[in-house]
Amino acid sequence: MSNQKKKTLTPVQQEYQSFAQSREPKRSVVHNCFTAFVVGGTICLLGQFIQNFFIWQFGFTKETAGNPTVAVLIFLAALLTGLGVYDHFAQWAGAGTAVPVTGFANTIASAAIEHRTEGFVLGVGGNMFKLAGPVIVFGVFSAFVVALIKTILTSLGG
Amino acid sequence: MLQGHQSWVFSNRPHIISTGTVVGPFEANGPLALDFDLLHEDMWLEQDSFEKAERRILEQACQKSLSKAGLRKEDIQFFLSGDLVNQITPSSFAARTLSAPYIGLFGACSTSMEALALGSLIIDSGFGHTVLCAAVSHNATVEKQFRYPTEYGGQKPPTAQWTVTGAGAALLSSQGTGxxxxxxxxxxxxxxxxxxxxxxxxxxxxxxxxxxxxxxxxxxxxxxxxxxxxxxxxxxxxxxxxxxxxxxxxxxxxxxxxxxxxxxxxxxxxxxxxxxxxxxxxxxxxxxxxxxxxxxxxxxxxxxxxxxxxxxxxxxxxxxxxxxxxxxxxxxxxxxx
Incomplete structure (x- = not known):
């Protein structure tokens, strides 16, 4: 993709881009990976604690404790988004807060807050899946394709 | 008068008789806070949307420049303004408040000098004697329009920039000093x-x-x-x-x-x-x-x-x-x- 893009650029543009690139600060990949690993891991650890709490306190099984655990994490992420804390935390944590279910909750909550001034129907309703929508569309579609392949393979293999 | 390929020289000296500047909380915490006329601690300015808040800071900057010069809004002959919101609505709504003849401009972040250049041209050519030139942006409206929701937790790269919440207005006049x-x-x-x-x-x-x-x-x-x-x-x-x-x-x-x-x-x-x-x-x-x-x-x-x-x-x-x-x-x- 980037190679294809480069081809359409004139030599002057290409020369400028390498000129500019050598003067731009880079994202620190190693540092970002490390914080993402630690923060993401901590969120998952928190999830594990919540899950164990539901099993120990409310008599859920290992299989059924998943749903209330996710609900609690989503609630926390949406609350922190509403309080205006999540985006500052995420700037530091990077993928650590984006990859777990908390990141997904943040995309929906932030879009809903953002478009509240345009009303509940066209604003909140119409825009809250602005960022999360593609994840759902391609998530469902790839799940469908995988299920289709699995069905075909099992029917062939018996 | 045109000089060279693309430059104008204003021999009649359009004067900047007064200016008005209004900024938001992030700018008020910055090193230039003392240079601004009005500092707001609230991004909303008691309005029910950020777009209305943006309109409000533009109106305040215009009012400030007028009151400093001892003029009323009826004295403005032309109002030149622009911003970054769709169809430059904050500028047009502020122009409604000022009810002055208005030219809306879009030059993205170059609008401030686009307005000042055109305003100077009007004064220098004698087609006007009092022109108000302004530009405004609001962090939340720009982020919403061009990027992601403000509360979205995406990590920004070090090359990213922070959109200023602020409005600046300059009152140009054919008469004046300084x-x-x-x-x-x-x-x-x-x-x-x-x-x-x-x-x-x-x-x-x-x-x-x-x-x-x-x-x-x-x-x-x-x-x-x-x-x-x-x-x-x-x-x-x-x-x-x-x-x-x-x-x-x-x-x-x-x-x-x-x-x-x-x-x-x-x-x-x-x-x-x-x-x-x-x-x-x-x-x-x-x-x-x-x-x-x-x-x-x-x-x-x-x-x-x-x-x-x-x-x-x-x-x-x-x-x-x-x-x-x-x-x-x-x-x-x-x-x-």
């Missing part, structure tokens, strides 16, 4: 193929360099003729690139005479990444900080080069590159008058 505009250079579009909206500094730097070069060529001047050449919102990244490009083109660039509004408005420990951006950035820094320094006698001749990235969310999504522009206006103060 600071006046002497010339303007209208920029052309420069597109170096950058397509990353989180890297505006790199995209806009060549446009700034092109306009500065054109200005120097048309008027036969150099960095030595100005106490300060200040770009609009290149930020630290774009400023470095612009400086090195100018050096590459054979100019000697004195460090103390070349600066950027986007760098000045925030301190380094504020989380503004590469620096400030937006229409309001060059407007409040020029009409607040620079004008104050000129009045104090620290600066006598200043060239303000406001830079703008003329992209839209649509052009970005369709993988188009970012066309950029820069307009320059030179300001001079006459202490003898």
């Amino acid at each position: 600071i006046h505009t002497t010339s303007a250079t209208i920029g052309r579009i420069i597109d170096m193929g950058i397509s990353d909206p989180f890297n505006m500094g790199s995209a806009m730097a060549p446009a700034a360099v092109d306009t500065i070069t054109a200005h120097f060529r048309d008027l036969g001047v150099s960095f030595q003729d100005y106490d300060l050449v200040i770009t609009g919102d290149l930020g630290r990244v774009g400023h470095t690139i612009a400086r090195d490009l100018l050096i590459k083109h054979g100019f000697s660039v004195p460090d103390d005479r070349f600066s950027d509004c986007g760098i000045l408005i925030f301190s380094e420990n504020q989380p503004a990444f590469s620096g400030g951006s937006g229409c309001g950035c060059s407007a409040v820094v020029t009409y607040g900080h620079i004008i104050n320094r000129m009045k104090k006698g620290e600066l006598n001749r200043v060239l303000v080069v406001a830079t703008g990235a003329l992209l839209s969310p649509l052009s970005y999504q369709q993988k188009d590159t970012i066309p950029c522009i820069a307009h320059a206006v030179s300001l001079e103060i006459n202490h003898q008058e």
Whole structure:
């Protein structure tokens, strides 16, 4: 993709881009990976604690404790988004807060807050899946394709 | 009068008789806070949307410049203004409040100097005697329009910039003393193929360099003729690139005479990444900080080069590159008058 893009650029543009690139600060990949690993891991650890709490306190099984655990994490992420804390935390944590279910909750909550001034129907309703929508569309579609392949393979293999 | 290819020289001295600057909380915590007229601690300004808040700060900046000059809104003959919201509504709604003959402008972040250049042209040609030139931006409306929701937790790269919440207005008059505009250079579009909206500094730097070069060529001047050449919102990244490009083109660039509004408005420990951006950035820094320094006698001749990235969310999504522009206006103060 980037190679294809480069081809359409004139030599002057290409020369400028390498000129500019050598003067731009880079994202620190190693540092970002490390914080993402630690923060993401901590969120998952928190999830594990919540899950164990539901099993120990409310008599859920290992299989059924998943749903209330996710609900609690989503609630926390949406609350922190509403309080205006999540985006500052995420700037530091990077993928650590984006990859777990908390990141997904943040995309929906932030879009809903953002478009509240345009009303509940066209604003909140119409825009809250602005960022999360593609994840759902391609998530469902790839799940469908995988299920289709699995069905075909099992029917062939018996 | 036209001089060279793309520059106007204003021989009738359009005077900046007063200015009004209004900023939001993030700018109020910055190093230039004392140069601004009104500081808000609330992004909402008690309005029910950010767009209305943006309109409100523009109205306040206009009112401030009028009251400082002892004029009423009926005295404005023409009102030139622009912003970054769809169809420049904050400007048009502020114009409704002012009920003055209005020309809406869009030059992205270069709007402040686009308005000042055109306003000076109106005064210089004698087609008007009192013109109000303004530009406004609001962090939340711009983020909403061009990027992601404000509360979205996406990590921004170090080349990103922080949109300034602020409005700046300058009242131009054919009569007056002190600071006046002497010339303007209208920029052309420069597109170096950058397509990353989180890297505006790199995209806009060549446009700034092109306009500065054109200005120097048309008027036969150099960095030595100005106490300060200040770009609009290149930020630290774009400023470095612009400086090195100018050096590459054979100019000697004195460090103390070349600066950027986007760098000045925030301190380094504020989380503004590469620096400030937006229409309001060059407007409040020029009409607040620079004008104050000129009045104090620290600066006598200043060239303000406001830079703008003329992209839209649509052009970005369709993988188009970012066309950029820069307009320059030179300001001079006459202490003898």
